[in-house]
Amino acid sequence: MSRPDRREHEQIRALNCVLGQLTRTDGSAQFSSGSTSLICGIYGPIEAKLYEEKIDRAHIDVKLRPAIGLPATKDKWAESAVRKTFERNILGHLHPRTLVQINLQVKENDGSVDAAAINATALALVDAGIPLRAMVAAASCAVRKDGEIVVDPVEEEIKKAMSTHTFAFSSNSPDDNPVYVDSRGSFTMDQYDRCFDLCAMTVQRILAFMRTAIEGKVAKESQISAV
């Protein structure tokens, strides 16, 4: 059975990103995978509200707004996915008593939006120059009713899927240990392992894409400053 957009099972949608297009934020990135698209704007390190202030590290605040309608449970879930993924990855102890504020705006949601939110945030954090332990990227896959596993599913595939899985990996985690796992639906351990491997492989490709994008930005800036 073919996929709605005629992709191969292990093929992700076209990736695209733009770094630093917002002028008021300290760093920003737009990330899209096919028609799923988000923009992330980051401030930090900035002054934290008194009740949020942490004496030994920076407070991480994540806000995600859906493209249509008011924030609902699934948007709160995506916020927590981003916060949990980056809370330990940001070197918050370098900037105690401050706030790193992550603003995410979904432009279009056509499936795998949690993974795209993590990817957009990773790029925006780099653009803002927030110190990071490593690069992080995420990918999703879905197990269809016929048992086939498809990567980067669109909304239609997610609705019909038996289970969906999102994994985030960091660029230097030992033994491919994931930094974030979210599995929903009913699935066998074998299916889980196959999803894990497929997402781990996909994340490597996304990390390579991110590296190219960031190197392009740095080269553009450094070529000038070297003069």
Added chain:
Amino acid sequence: MVAEIPPSNIEAAFVLDALQKNIRVDGRGIYDYRALRISCGPAPGMVEVQLGQTRVLARVSCEVTRPAPERPTEGIVLFSCELGSMAAPGLESGGGGGPRASAQEVAVSRMIERIIRQSRAIDTEALCIMAGIKVWTMRIDLHFLDHSGNLVDAAAVATIAALRHFRRPDVTVDGETAIIHDPRDRNPVPLSIHHTPVCVSFAFLGAAGDLVVLDPSLLEEQTQAAAFTITLNAHREICALNKAGGVPLDASQIGRCMQVAVAKSDELIDAINAALGLNKS
């Protein structure tokens, strides 16, 4: 997080000094509009507008609901305006008109709502499927992404362009049942839009408000003594005027602004038509 600090004294003083000689800080003439870029799609009813560095994303969506009992034959139009910390540091959104909404968010959202709803830009009766039972509820979500002045003009262009870009599923009514066609079976249909209102904003600076600029930048907005917005459509009809507070203005200045606004609104409407792939009318 602390709110944004106002411009420093020397910035504010320089804006006025330069304007005395008809010079604007970003090098524009006093009646120059910043570059306007309108990107439509990929989804229907999705339009992003960039006015200089100001960015607004508009999303139009629809669903089938029961009509309001007092208006059984009219569709419903909902607005949601989101001016939060994405757009500028320290801003907090009330999340679509909540109690924490900032004054600025309320002002922009009221203005847009007024020009679309009260000027009857959308034909709400055409949104009726079955009187008293089923109507379309249109939802307009406005997301401000980057605030560098004149949000209203950018938001107005985004809203009306998104409404005209939107396509709703086709419906067939057969006696007591209404069939909503899947977009893949039957081509979705555009909304019935009566006219295309656009906003043209001016800022008045100086203690007496005697220095006027078109399309104020953020710094000019922060130092303005009064603001004035004219809403016009392609037929050169005035849909709304807005001068909320500020110093009193000379009536002759309003006349001059009106002439500028007529010319600018033509350009804005041409830009919208071009972005929607239509030829000049």
Added chain:
Amino acid sequence: MTDIKVVIPGDAVDTHMEVDGQEQQVLRLGPGLSHIGDTINAVNAGVLHSSSDGSQYWVVSNKRRYVAAEGEPVVGVVVARHAEGYRVDIGSAHDALLPLLAFEGATKRNKPNLAVGTTVYARVSVANSLMDPEIECFNSNTGKAEGFGELGEGFMFKCSLGLARRLFSSKAPVLNALGSKLPFEVAVGLNGRVWINTEKPETTVLVANAIKNSEFLDAKQCRQMVNELLDKH
């Protein structure tokens, strides 16, 4: 120019610490690098630099949010006045404290009185992550202003920290190109704020826009851009 090594967060940095067959005892890590576990990792994206003897490594990256560092000149705006000093916004997470007596020749009886909204050029005297930064408008060793103090008439604008750093070097192509054509005063804050003043507002606007435009231009393009602006002027 030697080859440019671009690093992104998480990249392990290979620090060969041998000089003349001798292993270096001390390795200094500058901004953008951190010792995590057994390796030295980049924590920011940027260009890796090292000193010729291989004892110092750092990453040059561009940011927009300032983090105060001791000794750096900054342009700040007074936001409040307290008994012990002024609170000054310098764009960092916390407002800086400017003591009332941190000016040239200031005494308890005779000291400058700054209004809220005043712009000052100052140097960071205390900066660490646990305390609010402190700034001063004089050199505390000599007691002389050395160019620091209140910034009067003129205009201030913001730019990226990377551009500010480049402007601060005496070789900044855009400032040289402008300076060879017209006179102007400039104070560059490494917190990404630039103050300029000229005789006429139109010239100030021209200089400000030329500096802002130079963000992604090299020396030759800077000269060309400045000439084009001057022709229109």
